[in-house]
Amino acid sequence: DAGVIQSPRHEVTEMGQEVTLRCKPISGHDYLFWYRQTMMRGLELLIYFNNNVPIDDSGMPEDRFSAKMPNASFSTLKIQPSEPRDSAVYFCASSPHGQPFNEQFFGPGTRLTVL
Amino acid sequence: DQQVKQNSPSLSVQEGRISILNCDYTNSMFDYFLWYKKYPAEGPTFLISISSIKDKNEDGRFTVFLNKSAKHLSLHIVPSQPGDSAVYFCAAKANAGGTSYGKLTFGQGTILTVHP
Numbered sequence: 001d002a003g004v005i006q007s008p009r010h011e012v013t014e015m016g017q018e019v020t021l022r023c024k025p026i027s028g029h030d031y032l033f034w035y036r037q038t039m040m041r042g043l044e045l046l047i048y049f050n051n052n053v054p055i056d057d058s059g060m061p062e063d064r065f066s067a068k069m070p071n072a073s074f075s076t077l078k079i080q081p082s083e084p085r086d087s088a089v090y091f092c093a094s095s096p097h098g099q100p101f102n103e104q105f106f107g108p109g110t111r112l113t114v115l
Numbered sequence: 116d117q118q119v120k121q122n123s124p125s126l127s128v129q130e131g132r133i134s135i136l137n138c139d140y141t142n143s144m145f146d147y148f149l150w151y152k153k154y155p156a157e158g159p160t161f162l163i164s165i166s167s168i169k170d171k172n173e174d175g176r177f178t179v180f181l182n183k184s185a186k187h188l189s190l191h192i193v194p195s196q197p198g199d200s201a202v203y204f205c206a207a208k209a210n211a212g213g214t215s216y217g218k219l220t221f222g223q224g225t226i227l228t229v230h231p
Contacts, residue, residue: 040223041117041223044221091158093158106158108156109158
């Protein structure tokens with residue numbers, strides 16, 4: 001069974017451009033999480049969904065960030081406009097029903113560089 | 116406001132010796148703790164966990180200890196192997212409902228290097 005799939009793996013863009021990161025969770029998983037990893041703050045939860053519904057977006061840095069989950073097999077994280085301080089590795093993770101806090105399965109991440 | 120802290124950015128250990136990774140937390144509502152391991156260019160993978168009703172959980176070479184009074188947990192790896200070289204993240208879950216359900220708070224990570 002395929003794991004969590006993220007695309008692109010690397011993204012380099014210029015300040016002010018729109019960036020869209022994509023995620024396909026593991027089939028059958030009800031929970032989907034978006035994280036950002038930086039050296040200073042480690043892994044930060046940005047937002048998570050349960051059954052395609054956003055449950056907690058308190059970690060989203062500001063209005064420039066938005067996330068959607070139009071169906072059970074696809075989610076996007078959008079940054080518009082992007083800024084150099086958004087440069088980080090963004091991870092998507094999913095977990096099955098009943099265990100959202102145990103064994104979250106992570107994708108390989110998208111390394112974003114904003115010039 | 117870092118509720119989960121890993122104060123050692125890196126740790127270097129000789130193969131065969133013990134590796135001890137530490138984690139401190141501030142939120143008394145945390146009731147479940149996890150350790151994740153991350154290799155370069157990969158996502159974190161779950162390693163071991165412990166509930167707040169226990170003070171120790173063991174899985175092969177990996178043991179997690181929880182000291183609730185000190186709000187401290189540690190991961191012991193014995194014996195350490197070169198393949199254990201990775202970034203280790205400590206994470207915690209709060210005993211709360213609503214939007215906190217399912218939420219993990221991670222530390223900054225500790226880079227472990229095991230030398231042959």
